[in-house]
Amino acid sequence: MFPVRSVLLAGLVSLCICQYYDYDYEPAAQSMPSAPNCAQECNCPINFPTAMYCDGINLKYIPIVPTGIKYLYLQNNLIEEIKAGVFDNVTDLRWLVLDNNNITSDKIQSGTIDKLGKLEKLLFSYNKLNKPPVLKSKSLDEVKFIGNRLTTLPSGLLSGMENLTTIHLAKNKLTSEGLVGAFKGLKSLMLLDLSENKLKKLPAGIPASLLMLYADNNDIESIPSGYLAKLPELQYLRLSHNKLVDSGIPAGVFNVTSLLELDLSFNKLQTIPEINEALEHLYLQVNEISKFDLNNICKVISPVNYSRLKSLRLDGNELTHSNLPDDASTCLRQASEIVFD
Numbered sequence: 001m002f003p004v005r006s007v008l009l010a011g012l013v014s015l016c017i018c019q020y021y022d023y024d025y026e027p028a029a030q031s032m033p034s035a036p037n038c039a040q041e042c043n044c045p046i047n048f049p050t051a052m053y054c055d056g057i058n059l060k061y062i063p064i065v066p067t068g069i070k071y072l073y074l075q076n077n078l079i080e081e082i083k084a085g086v087f088d089n090v091t092d093l094r095w096l097v098l099d100n101n102n103i104t105s106d107k108i109q110s111g112t113i114d115k116l117g118k119l120e121k122l123l124f125s126y127n128k129l130n131k132p133p134v135l136k137s138k139s140l141d142e143v144k145f146i147g148n149r150l151t152t153l154p155s156g157l158l159s160g161m162e163n164l165t166t167i168h169l170a171k172n173k174l175t176s177e178g179l180v181g182a183f184k185g186l187k188s189l190m191l192l193d194l195s196e197n198k199l200k201k202l203p204a205g206i207p208a209s210l211l212m213l214y215a216d217n218n219d220i221e222s223i224p225s226g227y228l229a230k231l232p233e234l235q236y237l238r239l240s241h242n243k244l245v246d247s248g249i250p251a252g253v254f255n256v257t258s259l260l261e262l263d264l265s266f267n268k269l270q271t272i273p274e275i276n277e278a279l280e281h282l283y284l285q286v287n288e289i290s291k292f293d294l295n296n297i298c299k300v301i302s303p304v305n306y307s308r309l310k311s312l313r314l315d316g317n318e319l320t321h322s323n324l325p326d327d328a329s330t331c332l333r334q335a336s337e338i339v340f341d
């Protein structure tokens with residue numbers, strides 16, 4: 001209910017697989033007494049006086065935000081505009097939640113979000129932004145712009161944000177050209193979600209700190225040679241629902257020891273790509289694979305050389321159990337799940 005708990009929750013979740021999570025945006029119960037300066041439309045819990053909850057009340061405007069508020073919840077309203085001056089009393093705002101409104105980029109006036117020098121979270125999903133707002137806070141740790149109409153993220157927009165760990169950009173119209181230089185120098189970045197966009201290739205210049213890269217549901221045909229070698233921490237790579245073909249997968253591109261999960265499902269691969277023995281989950285369902293190349297999973301099979309794969313999905317290909325080579329069980333000795341159909 002309160003930001004403190006959500007911070008803890010977010011921290012815990014981001015340590016785990018982190019697939020589909022959301023913050024706990026529950027507003028305080030209506031019966032709870034409100035702090036005296038609270039905007040009358042909203043709710044400021046007396047035992048958490050720095051939070052103001054104004055979510056889900058059909059607001060068309062941003063209400064007066066009293067001095068002292070640090071966590072502002074405005075999601076699920078009908079707000080179309082961020083007028084000059086609305087945050088003048090709260091330039092040290094930490095969290096600004098604007099998800100599910102109707103805000104367009106041309107209605108964000110200057111002297112609003114760009115004045116919030118201490119902002120840590122900007123949650124702006126499901127609005128109508130066609131370009132990101134100007135961000136001046138070097139303290140940002142999370143930005144979320146899912147479900148807008150962004151085509152580019154200008155290089156320099158995020159520069160110097162040393163604590164930025166999470167960037168959600170799914171369901172926009174981002175192109176590969178539109179992301180040139182966008183993520184440069186973000187030393188703490190751990191999660192970058194670019195799924196459901198218009199990328200033709202994976203972005204270059206991704207920080208080496210990245211743990212999770214999601215680029216499923218794009219138009220990616222190939223992966224640059226050595227791409228993963230530049231991401232030594234990467235554990236989760238999602239590339240399902242793209243246009244990957246064998247010729248777009250350079251030899252050894254996935255042979256890196258950090259990777260735990262690789263999702264290549266719903267592409268046009270004809271062979272099982274070469275992977276590292278450290279990989280634990282490999283998703284290849286709905287491709288065009290017709291032979292089982294055990295050699296790409298285990299180069300060497302011995303008491304000490306075997307694949308760490310726990311799950312392998314091959315359903316929706318041209319393979320059955322009968323394609324599994326005899327020595328597969330030695331190589332795949334840890335696989336508890338091998339799915340053919």
Ligand SMILES: *[C@@H]1O[C@H](CO)[C@@H](O)[C@H](O)[C@H]1NC(C)=O
Pocket residue numbers: 063064065066067085086087088089
């Ligand atoms: C700022 O605070 C003052 C005093 O509480 C209030 O009168 C004014 O309307 C506030 N301004 C905004 C933009 O919220």
Ligand SMILES: *[C@@H]1O[C@H](CO)[C@@H](O)[C@H](O)[C@H]1NC(C)=O
Pocket residue numbers: 078080102104
């Ligand atoms: C959102 O804004 C547009 C104009 O920009 C308006 O036509 C539309 O009705 C608004 N939608 C809602 C749900 O308020």
Ligand SMILES: *[C@@H]1O[C@H](CO)[C@@H](O)[C@H](O)[C@H]1NC(C)=O
Pocket residue numbers: 138139140162163
């Ligand atoms: C980044 O986080 C660290 C540790 O919490 C903090 O000391 C530092 O001031 C932050 N940097 C910025 C620019 O906010």
Ligand SMILES: *[C@@H]1O[C@H](CO)[C@@H](O)[C@H](O)[C@H]1NC(C)=O
Pocket residue numbers: 252255274275276295296297298299
């Ligand atoms: C992966 O790379 C290592 C060297 O880093 C090499 O010994 C190994 O044979 C490669 N694995 C595959 C499956 O090609």
Ligand SMILES: *[C@@H]1O[C@H](CO)[C@@H](O)[C@H](O)[C@H]1NC(C)=O
Pocket residue numbers: 277299300304305
């Ligand atoms: C076989 O396992 C040994 C010991 O774990 C390791 O040093 C070596 O690189 C492995 N060889 C291959 C080809 O993976």
